[in-house]
Amino acid sequence: MHDEHDERDHMNVLAEWTALVCKELGIDPEKIDRDAVLDLTRDVAHGVARPAAPLTAYLLGLAEGAGTAPPQAAERLSALAGNWGQATAETLGDR
Structure with missing residues (x-):
């Protein structure tokens, strides 16, 4: 309930x-954009794997702190998570 x-x-x-x-x-x-972080971790947990959610948030934080995060990084990562199967095939195909 x-x-x-x-x-x-x-x-x-x-x-x-x-x-x-x-x-x-x-x-x-x-x-802190709490809602963006929560949305990102939800998308990664559902689209990739639950343990990937906190790891992704941590990696985003590292990139933000280092100044290397691309524009709209959280949204881009959410999109990658939503398209995980295709993104994996393309990444592994590049090797």
Whole structure:
């Protein structure tokens, strides 16, 4: 059963956790697009594999921090995840 109250509690916990992690890591929470990250991890978890979701978020964070992430990186990765079978065939075909 889906309870709207539980969902609000979940979002409050998520907001509190995000604020705590940002403080611990010295990140401005205003620079975090939580919805984009959550959308990306959902798309990767469903399109590729569940363990690929946190790894992808971490890799995106590394690229963002290094300044090497392409424009609209999260959206591009979501598209790759949605087209995982074809992307894999093309990548492996390049070898």
